Amino acid sequence: MRLPSPAVKVLAAAALPLALAACSSGSSGSSDSSGGSSATAKSSKPSKPKDPNAGLLTGTQLKKALAPASYFASGFAADPSGTRDTGDTYQAPATKSAAKPHCADLGATAWIGLTGVEGVSFAQTSYANKATSAELDQEIDVYRGTTSQDVMKDLTKVVAACPTFTDADTQSKVTVTGTSTAGLGDDAYTITLTDSAWENGTTLIAARVGTAVVSVLSTDGSDNGAASAKKLTEKVVASLKGKSDTANQG
Template sequence: MRLPSRAVMLIAVAALPLALTACSSGSSGSTADSGTGTNAKPAKAKDPNSGLLTGTQLKKALAPASAFPSGLTLESDGSADSGGQFLSPSSPKTGKPDCTALESTSWIQVSGYKGGVSFAQNGYANKTEEVDQEIDAFQGTTAADVMKALRTVAAECATYTDSDEHATVKLTGSTTAGLGDEAYTMTLTSGHWENGTTLIAARSGGSVVTVLSTAGGDNGAASAKKVTTTILSALKK
């Protein structure tokens, strides 16, 4: 059973602190002592979101319907993005991960990060199969930290109990070459499921692409890779 996608919170970016204006060396702001009177320019604060795409821009990079298996249709209630504003960055959650989050549309949250400062997501499904995609943009080196956390999750969730049938799920994970700057693939299988699930996380610069697929007889592997490849190509443009 899929968990609902995370709510869209359009939070305005907090105003950057104004740099303090440097005073000249003379008393009471006078330059008489030195005779030179050099006025220092205020330091310009660096925008931590510089170079990152907004949710509106990330939405355009999501894979189109043609990249998904035939017979799947867009789920309107699963489409969301952060719009033109950047969200406040969240601190990572520590402790044992909730392995059942790997079954949800926004499974990136199993890493301990709620998501990026901007995001876009949607999903395609029928009665038995689904493919979900999401792109999250992170400040600084956080995207690399998210990828590292997901590798740790794969080890910690090697075996867990699913949220629907309370069945034992086995997880295998491996580094995947040829997808973005780095990529990791996880496969979930259970004797109680008709088909397994493939999860791919791929980083492109400061963005992390996450795809979930149960479509096809290969545990969703081919469709997950196709959607991921399509998104990464769009992000490079």
């Protein structure tokens, strides 16, 4: 961490009275008040701007809050292409128009990006079962200030803008529904995707924990992935709360 340079102090030497041999014995030496004063130069430094990312978890920290490989049932394996994080640095936040979202991305990893808001750090992993074609994805995104609350609100706008979309593989219509969900983090929202051409639907859950948003996608289970999505979300939310509490204490 770069430290500010120390303040420079200038000390003026006090003027000492000079005893003059020519003075009469009755006179006493006195200091000249005008010449004997000391001056202290005060350094003027601009205040250091506050770090907008102070206290926010990094991608490295978020990665440790995700459910580990041991959490997933036998048959599930990590997909390297779906495993990413921002490491120990932060990225610049960005906001783009979400007025016309690409609705088909609701069925993809990083679907939380449909809100049009990008955070300063994130971590994500994806697990798939080749035998059943089931998928479980998890992601945590961190935002500055109260932006995470805006992201949650924007999810309702995404669902309103995407009541249906066409599945690229089956060319069939996917129906999208969304509802607020209690008991997960500070607030949560669940999105369900169903299609008569699919064997099973998809459940998406977003849960906010302070400045972070946990997003999960699940196709695992005959209930459109609802139970497995909730279980994974609970796991990540609990782990994230522990990380956030430790960061705040530090």
